Amino acid sequence: MKGGGWAVQQSENKKTLLQKLQEIDPKWIYLIQLIVISYPLLYPLGLPLGTISSETRGLYGAIDALPEGSIVFHAVCMGPAAAAECQPSLEAILKHDLEKGHKLIFYTDQAPGIPYIEQAMQNVLGASKDHPDYGKLYVNIGYIPQTYTGFSAFAADLFFTGSDVYGNDLRSMEFFKDLPTKTASDFDFGITYGSGNFQWIITYLSDPWGVTCGGGIAAGIAAEAYPFYPQKTPGFLVGLRGGAEYEVLIGKPGYAAAGMDAQSLAHLSIIIMVLIGNVAFLLSKMQGGMQKT
Amino acid sequence: MSIINSELLRRYLPWGIAAFLIILTMADTVVIEPTINSLASSALQSSTVVGAFVVIISVLLISRIHVRRVSRKRTVIESSVLLISMWGTLVWGFFRLFGAGVGPTSDTTILNIFDMIVSPGDSTVFAILAFFIASAAYRAFRARNLDSAILLVVAILCMLAKAPIGETIFGLGIVKLTDFVLNVANTAGRRVFLMAMILATIALTIRIILGYERGWMGRATE
Numbered sequence: 001m002k003g004g005g006w007a008v009q010q011s012e013n014k015k016t017l018l019q020k021l022q023e024i025d026p027k028w029i030y031l032i033q034l035i036v037i038s039y040p041l042l043y044p045l046g047l048p049l050g051t052i053s054s055e056t057r058g059l060y061g062a063i064d065a066l067p068e069g070s071i072v073f074h075a076v077c078m079g080p081a082a083a084a085e086c087q088p089s090l091e092a093i094l095k096h097d098l099e100k101g102h103k104l105i106f107y108t109d110q111a112p113g114i115p116y117i118e119q120a121m122q123n124v125l126g127a128s129k130d131h132p133d134y135g136k137l138y139v140n141i142g143y144i145p146q147t148y149t150g151f152s153a154f155a156a157d158l159f160f161t162g163s164d165v166y167g168n169d170l171r172s173m174e175f176f177k178d179l180p181t182k183t184a185s186d187f188d189f190g191i192t193y194g195s196g197n198f199q200w201i202i203t204y205l206s207d208p209w210g211v212t213c214g215g216g217i218a219a220g221i222a223a224e225a226y227p228f229y230p231q232k233t234p235g236f237l238v239g240l241r242g243g244a245e246y247e248v249l250i251g252k253p254g255y256a257a258a259g260m261d262a263q264s265l266a267h268l269s270i271i272i273m274v275l276i277g278n279v280a281f282l283l284s285k286m287q288g289g290m291q292k293t
Numbered sequence: 294m295s296i297i298n299s300e301l302l303r304r305y306l307p308w309g310i311a312a313f314l315i316i317l318t319m320a321d322t323v324v325i326e327p328t329i330n331s332l333a334s335s336a337l338q339s340s341t342v343v344g345a346f347v348v349i350i351s352v353l354l355i356s357r358i359h360v361r362r363v364s365r366k367r368t369v370i371e372s373s374v375l376l377i378s379m380w381g382t383l384v385w386g387f388f389r390l391f392g393a394g395v396g397p398t399s400d401t402t403i404l405n406i407f408d409m410i411v412s413p414g415d416s417t418v419f420a421i422l423a424f425f426i427a428s429a430a431y432r433a434f435r436a437r438n439l440d441s442a443i444l445l446v447v448a449i450l451c452m453l454a455k456a457p458i459g460e461t462i463f464g465l466g467i468v469k470l471t472d473f474v475l476n477v478a479n480t481a482g483r484r485v486f487l488m489a490m491i492l493a494t495i496a497l498t499i500r501i502i503l504g505y506e507r508g509w510m511g512r513a514t515e
Contacts, residue, residue: 026428033427050460051468080415112415114398115407129399142398146344153337156330160338165398199487208322219455226475227483241455264458266423271449273431278445281435 018287021280029273036269040261047261049248055225056245058235059214063093063189068101070188071179073211075201076120077147078194079112082218086193087116088243088256089216093191094124096250103175105187106140107154109147109196114165117142129166135173140165147196151204155184184209191215198225202232216242307510312502352379382406447474 066072074094078086097104106117117140121128131138142165144150154160159170159182170176179186190211192201195218206213212234217225219239229235237246240263243256296302314336320326321333356379359372386403389395397403436442453459454471500506 022432024431026432029428029431030424033424037423047457047461050457051465053468054472080412081419083412084416084419112407112411115404115412118398118404144341145348146341149337150341150344153334153341156334156337160341165396167396223475223479223483227480227487229476229480238455241457260457264456264461266427267452267456268458270427270430271452273427274434274445274449277431277434278436 016284016287018280018284022277022284032269032273033266036265037262040265041259044258045261045265047264049244049257049260052245052249053238053242055229055235056237056242056249058230058233059093059191059237060096060235060246060249062212062214062234063096063102064100066100066102066188070100070102071186072097072102072104073184073187073190073205074104074106074117075109075151075190075192075205076106076113076117076194077109077192077196078116078218079110082193082195083116085218085239085243086195086216087120088240088254088259089237089246090116090120090193091124092243092246092250092252092254092256093216093237094120095252096246098124099250102188104138105175106138106142107151108143109145109151111143113194114143117165129168135168135175137175139170139173139175141170148200148204151200155205155209158182158184158186184211187211189213192217194218195221197221198228198236202228206232304507304510308501308504308507311509312504315498315502352383355379450474 063072074090076090094104106121108114108117118128121131121138121140125131125138128134128140141154141161144154144161158176158179161170163169164173176182184190184205187205187209188211190201190205190213192198192213193216198215198217198221201213201215205211214233215225215236217236217238219241222236222238225233225236225238237243240256240259244253244260247253247257317329317333317336320329324330356376359376362368362372363376382403386397386400389400389402390397434445434448436445450467451471451474453463454467459467497506501509
């Protein structure tokens, strides 16, 4: 065993810098990431946000153009994993809705989405079920199981669940009294949040009911939304950056804008590490080729 | 052969129900006829109720699996924690609902469980991904051939452009380049996938209606 250990030690010593760089212990990478993400959160660098994307401008423009009293449907289809990215987008859009005097209706396709609706209502409206305008301007339908079929049933009959998330009777609410069809076609705009499929709101709300839809989606699924833009959707917010852009557009920088420095440095550090790894890989490959010749 | 095991109940009845529901739902989207629309709406509502019952079955199945593990002294701690947490929350929820008339969305204990355990736990698991991705990208993301080199360059471009620092360092050009990648190259590729997926769904639906596709009944396709 001793001889084997000595041989391994010798082979470790013979490793070139390029080899060592390629086989770096992951704990050093974790440490670098920890520093790079934590530092700007504790001490903001104030990097400029840059040009606001056309997708964000599109969504902002569409919501801004809605007349007062328009009904905006918010599908908060996110759990804790996506909330860090999408909750700031939800709150920024709600602030805009509030400014414009829109009526809001909330729904989620997953049980963990309910507390995020509550949180957003508390943070932006100041209250949820105890709000004086709850039932008149705001309604929280809550969780309906079976994503697509559940939503389709709700879209065909807004009273499908009978009561809201707090157990209040939907039929007695002032919110629904003047709605002509009591179906999803009464909505003026729909927005989905989360890391689920952006396509569903287009397929099950926009196309069958003629409701213009957007999204506040996780960056990981952003590529799925682009095929629908700009023909099927006026715009969407991509990850935390989208939220930050929206906060800037409404003139209320918040949590998303504060997270941009950390995201910038995290991206940059990953890119630098990938480049170092690749340079080491290519150089060692070239050295190997030269030794063979 | 009893009627429960008969071919009629095992094969033809599920197929007939599925075919009827598919045709009904499809008709609902193209026909404005009150009876059909109302029937289709009822079918969708029923499926949501069925979905809620599936949750009950899931809870029972998970419980059975973990009770077995505990009784066989495998993963005793993990399974016990899961069972106690799940049933504790469930029993407390029912107790508050039927005892005090407080629903789970208003009950502070249930909300605290979510705020203090579920949410931080799930967020932590998701946040750890940043570290894993960084480590995996450093050690495995190599330009070994032309394909991986293209992937590498595009990934770096998108990462730079989607964080403010990219534009700060390289100017607006990098943003425009990334917009081109996402709006043209990505959209073209994604639309191909979408079309293929839709055509496959239509084909699968026709096969179910005609009775050729029986995998969903728990039997192999003929």
